[in-house]
Amino acid sequence: MTETTSSMMNKLSQSIEDSPAPIYARVKQAICLKINSGEWQANQRVPSESEMVKALGVSRMTVNRALRELTDEGILIRQQGVGTFVAKKKTHSALSEIHNIADEIAQRGNQHRAELIEIIRTNASMEEAINLSVRTNHTIFRATIVHFENDLPIQIEERVVNATLAPDYDKQDFQQNETYDYLMKVAPMTEGEHLVEAVMPSANECRLLQIQANEPCLQIKRRTWCDDQLVTTARLLSPGSRFQLFGHFGGK
Amino acid sequence: MTETTSSMMNKLSQSIEDSPAPIYARVKQAICLKINSGEWQANQRVPSESEMVKALGVSRMTVNRALRELTDEGILIRQQGVGTFVAKKKTHSALSEIHNIADEIAQRGNQHRAELIEIIRTNASMEEAINLSVRTNHTIFRATIVHFENDLPIQIEERVVNATLAPDYDKQDFQQNETYDYLMKVAPMTEGEHLVEAVMPSANECRLLQIQANEPCLQIKRRTWCDDQLVTTARLLSPGSRFQLFGHFGGK
DNA sequence: TAACCTATCTTGTATATACAAGATAAACTT
DNA sequence: AAGTTTATCTTGTATATACAAGATAGGTTA
Numbered sequence: 253m254t255e256t257t258s259s260m261m262n263k264l265s266q267s268i269e270d271s272p273a274p275i276y277a278r279v280k281q282a283i284c285l286k287i288n289s290g291e292w293q294a295n296q297r298v299p300s301e302s303e304m305v306k307a308l309g310v311s312r313m314t315v316n317r318a319l320r321e322l323t324d325e326g327i328l329i330r331q332q333g334v335g336t337f338v339a340k341k342k343t344h345s346a347l348s349e350i351h352n353i354a355d356e357i358a359q360r361g362n363q364h365r366a367e368l369i370e371i372i373r374t375n376a377s378m379e380e381a382i383n384l385s386v387r388t389n390h391t392i393f394r395a396t397i398v399h400f401e402n403d404l405p406i407q408i409e410e411r412v413v414n415a416t417l418a419p420d421y422d423k424q425d426f427q428q429n430e431t432y433d434y435l436m437k438v439a440p441m442t443e444g445e446h447l448v449e450a451v452m453p454s455a456n457e458c459r460l461l462q463i464q465a466n467e468p469c470l471q472i473k474r475r476t477w478c479d480d481q482l483v484t485t486a487r488l489l490s491p492g493s494r495f496q497l498f499g500h501f502g503g504k
Numbered sequence: 505m506t507e508t509t510s511s512m513m514n515k516l517s518q519s520i521e522d523s524p525a526p527i528y529a530r531v532k533q534a535i536c537l538k539i540n541s542g543e544w545q546a547n548q549r550v551p552s553e554s555e556m557v558k559a560l561g562v563s564r565m566t567v568n569r570a571l572r573e574l575t576d577e578g579i580l581i582r583q584q585g586v587g588t589f590v591a592k593k594k595t596h597s598a599l600s601e602i603h604n605i606a607d608e609i610a611q612r613g614n615q616h617r618a619e620l621i622e623i624i625r626t627n628a629s630m631e632e633a634i635n636l637s638v639r640t641n642h643t644i645f646r647a648t649i650v651h652f653e654n655d656l657p658i659q660i661e662e663r664v665v666n667a668t669l670a671p672d673y674d675k676q677d678f679q680q681n682e683t684y685d686y687l688m689k690v691a692p693m694t695e696g697e698h699l700v701e702a703v704m705p706s707a708n709e710c711r712l713l714q715i716q717a718n719e720p721c722l723q724i725k726r727r728t729w730c731d732d733q734l735v736t737t738a739r740l741l742s743p744g745s746r747f748q749l750f751g752h753f754g755g756k
Numbered sequence: 757t758a759a760c761c762t763a764t765c766t767t768g769t770a771t772a773t774a775c776a777a778g779a780t781a782a783a784c785t786t
Numbered sequence: 787a788a789g790t791t792t793a794t795c796t797t798g799t800a801t802a803t804a805c806a807a808g809a810t811a812g813g814t815t816a
Contacts, residue, residue: 274769275769300795302796310771312771314770314771316798317770319797330796330797331797332777333777334779334797336796336797443752444752447750448722449722452720468702491702498700526798528800554766563801564802565800566800566801568767572767582766582768583766583808585807585809586767586809586810587767588766
């Protein structure tokens with residue numbers, strides 16, 4: 253080992269500054285910083301819990317929680333009786349570039365157009381309040397939009413927006429798809445997830461998409477966060493014959 | 505609410521039996537059991553920490569850890585000052601990771617079983633030869649497998665394997681899903697891509713999946729490489745009602 | 757009526773203490 | 787020399803206690 257444990261700690265302790273975040277989160281952040289900067293290499297051993305306790309002046313349970321969560325996240329590897337080690341970096345990436353249907357259509361060299369079916373400003377239901385982490389009396393926007401590729405409907409977008417974070421959402425130009433840029437401006441997305449499934453469209457959805465009743469659709473439910481606050485949820489519905497998802501992983 | 509909190513607890517406390525597993529893990533298991541059995545429905549409120557403490561005779565920190573981990577796993581949703589609720593079910597599978605349906609099913613605590621419908625060793629067709637980068641007179645395996653989750657069919661796997669790279673593919677135990685481990689051993693995947701779409705199943709596929717003719721399916725076509733050589737292609741077909749894909753991007 | 761407290765519930769975090777259990781190296785025995 | 791024990795390090799879990807902070811119902815006041 254080229255570096256002594258004590259020298260590893262010196263710099264670590266500097267990283268835990270005063271901040272509103274919980275202590276365990278700051279400990280995690282400090283450790284991640286060491287790893288991301290390359291200072292702590294893969295497979296290298298990190299200081300033991302008791303060493304961190306002494307160096308950082310926090311309780312062992314707090315250090316333990318930080319290390320345990322980082323282990324759950326695959327950042328660290330722990331072995332009882334032995335120690336804690338930096339895990340090998342895992343290959344990540346897939347399907348993440350699918351953010352904006354308008355850009356995708358433009359990339360294919362086709363014409364994009366959007367049609368606003370309905371937008372209402374209302375109070376969040378219990379379910380929406382839980383999803384968006386707002387109180388039930390907070391206001392939200394609920395919008396329904398149809399996207400066209402060369403005048404052929406390709407996607408229905410049902411979107412719920414946290415009105416506290418994006419108060420002027422309804423004032424944007426929906427035809428030109430300004431809504432996406434607006435959301436990115438007021439609450440830039442730092443995290444997101446999507447759920448993909450195959451469903452049958454309702455009669456009204458068939459009408460909007462101009463498809464037969466027996467055509468299966470790809471449904472994407474997406475939630476995007478900005479600094480731990482849920483900004484918006486969306487349900488995207490596309491005919492199986494006109495829309496596919498592509499993903500690539502590994503390699504270069 | 506149709507059920508009193510105390511009656512929810514009676515049955516919960518019975519579930520934490522003596523076992524070598526840690527207490528927090530048994531608490532998690534007991535809660536998952538309630539949810540999986542349908543006894544605790546989605547969006548329904550679950551007993552508070554202090555109620556569980558009284559009912560189960562464990563400390564609050566132990567209950568807290570169980571609830572916190574289930575929240576991290578997306579099983580529960582917690583809101584400070586309000587309570588803990590059952591999240592909507594996620595039978596999802598990770599979109600960004602290498603796909604192994606057996607592991608995913610095991611991770612959900614369910615039983616996996618596979619049934620080999622057919623496997624043939626033949627020469628590659630023109631299309632397969634192109635896809636797999638072999639000559640048309642090279643041999644391939646073509647297998648059809650049905651995967652079951654708790655004896656319910658969840659996926660049809662149509663796989664084409666490059667026999668030059670994986671000569672003993674047909675000698676593996678398909679019921680135990682040794683095939684995945686075998687492929688990873690002889691030709692560890694370094695790169696892959698998938699195409700996701702919604703399709704209608706054929707009559708024969710409906711029979712194998714035990715679904716109605718009008719049920720949409722999620723189809724994943726996947727190709728995986730090992731050092732620029734295409735090892736295998738797969739077409740995975742799952743009923744939309746039983747299978748979802750999950751993806752996460754950004755964040756930590 | 758409307759606004760404002762307040763008691764009391766909830767979850768969230770931090771700590772000290774304690775013991776269990778895996779791993780390992782040094783000391784000890786045979 | 788080979789095996790065995792032991793001391794001591796590590797992580798893993800469980801508990802009691804404490805306080806912070808969000809949410810809400812009910813009462814009080816203007």
